[in-house]
Amino acid sequence: MKVLATYSIKGGVGKTSAAVNLAASAALAGWNVFRTKAKVKGGSRALVSQRRSLLDAAVATNVANLDLVPADFRYRHLDLQLHDTKGSTRVLAELIQPLAGSYDWVVLDCAPSISLVTEGVLEAVDILLVPVIPSALSVRTVDQLLAFVDGAHPDGAQLRRFEVVVFFSMVDGRRRLHREVLAEQPERHPGLVALASVPMASIVERMGVERAPIGSFASGTKAALAYAQLWEELQGRWPDP
Amino acid sequence: MGRAHTQPADPPEPASTKPGPVAFTFTAKASAAKLAARVGGRAGRPFEVERTWLDTFDWRLWNQGLALEVDRGPALNSATLRSTGDHRVHWVQRDGEVPVCAEDLPPGPWRRSLAGVLGIRALVPVGSEQVQKTEIVCADGEGKTVATLMWERVGSRPDQGQGRERPAPRPVARVRLIPARGYDRTARELAALLVEHAGLVPETAHPLEQAATHGLRPGQDPGKLRLVLAPGMRADDALRHMLSTLFAVMGANEPWLASAPDTEFLHDYRVALRRSRSVLKQARGILPQEALDEWRPALRDLQVRTNAHRDLDVFLLEFDGYRAAVPQVGEGDLEPLRDLLLRHRRVEHAALVSYLDSEEHRSLLARYRAFLSSRAGQDRPVSDGSTPDETRPVDAVAAGRIRRAHRRLLRSGAAIGDASPAEPLHELRISGKELRYLLELYGSLYDRAVLGGVVRELKALQDNLGEFQDCEIHAQRLHEYASELRATADVPTSSLMAVALVAQVFIDRQAQARAAFAGRFTAFASRHNVRLLDRMLTKGGGPG
Numbered sequence: 001m002k003v004l005a006t007y008s009i010k011g012g013v014g015k016t017s018a019a020v021n022l023a024a025s026a027a028l029a030g031w032n033v034f035r036t037k038a039k040v041k042g043g044s045r046a047l048v049s050q051r052r053s054l055l056d057a058a059v060a061t062n063v064a065n066l067d068l069v070p071a072d073f074r075y076r077h078l079d080l081q082l083h084d085t086k087g088s089t090r091v092l093a094e095l096i097q098p099l100a101g102s103y104d105w106v107v108l109d110c111a112p113s114i115s116l117v118t119e120g121v122l123e124a125v126d127i128l129l130v131p132v133i134p135s136a137l138s139v140r141t142v143d144q145l146l147a148f149v150d151g152a153h154p155d156g157a158q159l160r161r162f163e164v165v166v167f168f169s170m171v172d173g174r175r176r177l178h179r180e181v182l183a184e185q186p187e188r189h190p191g192l193v194a195l196a197s198v199p200m201a202s203i204v205e206r207m208g209v210e211r212a213p214i215g216s217f218a219s220g221t222k223a224a225l226a227y228a229q230l231w232e233e234l235q236g237r238w239p240d241p
Numbered sequence: 242m243g244r245a246h247t248q249p250a251d252p253p254e255p256a257s258t259k260p261g262p263v264a265f266t267f268t269a270k271a272s273a274a275k276l277a278a279r280v281g282g283r284a285g286r287p288f289e290v291e292r293t294w295l296d297t298f299d300w301r302l303w304n305q306g307l308a309l310e311v312d313r314g315p316a317l318n319s320a321t322l323r324s325t326g327d328h329r330v331h332w333v334q335r336d337g338e339v340p341v342c343a344e345d346l347p348p349g350p351w352r353r354s355l356a357g358v359l360g361i362r363a364l365v366p367v368g369s370e371q372v373q374k375t376e377i378v379c380a381d382g383e384g385k386t387v388a389t390l391m392w393e394r395v396g397s398r399p400d401q402g403q404g405r406e407r408p409a410p411r412p413v414a415r416v417r418l419i420p421a422r423g424y425d426r427t428a429r430e431l432a433a434l435l436v437e438h439a440g441l442v443p444e445t446a447h448p449l450e451q452a453a454t455h456g457l458r459p460g461q462d463p464g465k466l467r468l469v470l471a472p473g474m475r476a477d478d479a480l481r482h483m484l485s486t487l488f489a490v491m492g493a494n495e496p497w498l499a500s501a502p503d504t505e506f507l508h509d510y511r512v513a514l515r516r517s518r519s520v521l522k523q524a525r526g527i528l529p530q531e532a533l534d535e536w537r538p539a540l541r542d543l544q545v546r547t548n549a550h551r552d553l554d555v556f557l558l559e560f561d562g563y564r565a566a567v568p569q570v571g572e573g574d575l576e577p578l579r580d581l582l583l584r585h586r587r588v589e590h591a592a593l594v595s596y597l598d599s600e601e602h603r604s605l606l607a608r609y610r611a612f613l614s615s616r617a618g619q620d621r622p623v624s625d626g627s628t629p630d631e632t633r634p635v636d637a638v639a640a641g642r643i644r645r646a647h648r649r650l651l652r653s654g655a656a657i658g659d660a661s662p663a664e665p666l667h668e669l670r671i672s673g674k675e676l677r678y679l680l681e682l683y684g685s686l687y688d689r690a691v692l693g694g695v696v697r698e699l700k701a702l703q704d705n706l707g708e709f710q711d712c713e714i715h716a717q718r719l720h721e722y723a724s725e726l727r728a729t730a731d732v733p734t735s736s737l738m739a740v741a742l743v744a745q746v747f748i749d750r751q752a753q754a755r756a757a758f759a760g761r762f763t764a765f766a767s768r769h770n771v772r773l774l775d776r777m778l779t780k781g782g783g784p785g
Binding site: 028029030031032057058059060061062064065067104211239240 | 330331332333334335349351352353383384385386421422423424
């Protein structure tokens with residue numbers, strides 16, 4: 001089982017869209033996929049105390065092989081409850097571990113913050129997938145993020161247990177700056193930056209209306225193909241989760 | 242291991258009551274459209290598919306509560322692994338081929354789901370049916386699928402109606418309720434609604450139980466001996482029953498020997514053949530001498546035809562173990578040996594297939610079948626004087642034969658010392674095998690728990706003797722193969738050395754087995770075990 005988290009310090013850069021579409025692509029490829037926004041019915045206190053398992057909370061989606069945990073407003077207190085819990089950063093990893101018997105991929109959709117939950121995610125993930133808008137400012141946030149994730153481990157970057165993959169999101173091909181960043185960044189950061197990039201497209205926003213991954217209502221569009229290509233890259237790097 | 246079915250004989254309880262068993266398979270007279278309207282679901286387009294159910298010949302998926310159905314049709318190709326209990330989807334693959342062996346499983350869901358289940362066995366078709374299917378999606382108010390109803394009208398199977406009267410088409414459709422994860426309560430409510438308001442009738446049988454082909458029955462391994470003897474039964478009847486049962490096991494496996502999806506068809510065929518020979522060997526005084534004189538050599542010859550093939554199967558099955566045993570050997574050094582083994586196996590397989598397809602073999606089967614069936618009726622031929630024990634009760638005969646075989650084993654084993662050559666150990670192995678077969682063949686006459694204890698002790702001894710002899714054969718054959726490879730110009734010296742190193746591993750293992758023999762035999766021959774066997778034979782007691 002591989003745990004992939006979509007994460008960014010900034011909000012509104014396409015984390016949830018990536019999580020939804022990549023999870024659907026993985027499921028379509030035949031993998032059993034569990035996607036969660038780490039919001040568990042029954043309240044976060046039961047989650048943190050591990051009286052309730054993520055498996056109990058999983059429900060099927062309309063996509064074959066893909067289950068998820070529905071969003072729950074009660075999760076808002078998770079940070080506070082983690083704060084009161086011994087070994088709090090390990091809680092998420094311990095919650096995810098039992099999923100290994102049922103799922104091949106776990107896709108976590110993280111909130112745009114740096115908190116105890118974030119640190120818990122970093123303890124649990126194998127792949128940290130970071131969407132970045134191809135602007136100078138956003139690219140700098142990647143450096144900040146890398147500094148944070150490497151610094152989060154007392155022994156430094158070499159012992160970081162997960163890999164970071166950056167992909168460009170909300171790309172506007174009409175903008176010169178976007179084109180330039182897209183052209184130079186993969187070469188500057190080989191292995192770090194994915195070749196696939198997701199275009200700015202209204203069809204991505206339509207996911208909220210359709211409440212479904214793009215592939216299920218707009219397959220063949222550039223955005224759908226971009227997510228499929230991104231999944232292919234990930235699958236190529238981790239063929240046997 | 243039992244099935245995980247939960248279908249009850251009675252209609253499910255109403256949803257308002259406490260959780261209880263729920264039916265997931267029903268029969269319906271209503272059309273898909275009417276059913277969809279009744280449950281407020283959305284019926285999709287109907288598909289015509291040819292469905293093939295896959296499992297190993299010994300039902301490893303079924304025994305894990307799984308069923309793999311492959312639907313092929315003009316508009317739909319899919320493979321779905323489901324729970325047998327509630328048809329819940331474990332995963333589904335659209336399009337693509339279904340791998341059949343664990344070694345063929347590509348990284349991915351196939352390997353994750355099946356590698357640990359298939360083991361040595363391959364997936365083979367175990368059931369088929371023509372299906373017109375319509376999916377009825379039941380969604381909640383937000384359009385979220387909470388359950389799916391699979392409405393299926395089942396036509397005749399491809400293997401039906403050939404030379405036989407076609408079965409009457411089923412007047413009703415099968416409906417399968419497939420709950421979505423997390424919506425179990427909804428599924429329960431829907432199951433109740435289907436019965437109480439849509440007129441569906443719960444079905445206790447899983448669809449595969451109706452679709453099974455080749456005379457197979459889900460969960461029943463055709464290669465496993467299921468022999469029940471009644472105490473007091475005539476000894477000749479009992480032996481004929483044994484031979485007929487073993488012949489049926491051979492018959493179940495023989496059609497698969499040519500295509501050989503895995504090695505176990507031949508293995509099970511050989512075990513049944515070996516057991517048959519053992520029965521015949523013990524049949525002196527019970528079955529006519531004339532018949533024994535004919536069938537003992539005939540079955541031995543048949544067994545001999547399969548020996549080399551099986552040896553090569555074992556070599557190839559264990560091949561990866563060779564590499565692990567000699568880590569100092571370079572990558573690829575053993576490949577010439579593997580190629581040689583594969584070449585030899587191809588030759589042996591072709592020879593076996595050719596023989597099985599021959600008039601000689603067909604004639605042998607026909608005569609053996611006639612021998613078995615001619616004695617099954619009431620018109621018993623007048624005894625020629627060679628069968629004084631034919632009317633004795635089988636339990637009395639069995640006890641005598643088992644005691645005799647046990648005594649022989651104890652006597653032969655006690656005569657083996659540390660300095661004894663290999664030959665007496667090989668003979669002891671054969672004696673152990675004969676006792677084992679007797680215990681298995683007559684096992685239904687005895688208390689199952691005690692029998693299990695006796696067999697366990699014997700098996701420990703047999704494992705030791707088997708290891709001793711197998712290692713010797715392996716080492717000997719490897720030297721022969723090395724000679725053969727040496728005669729081949731393009732085989733590098735490193736490969737010849739690698740084969741010699743593997744042979745040495747077997748020689749060392751044989752020495753270890755030899756050193757362990759005395760302890761194993763002493764344990765087997767202990768007073769406790771002798772008493773255990775004696776108590777079992779004295780008490781009898783049938784399957785406890």
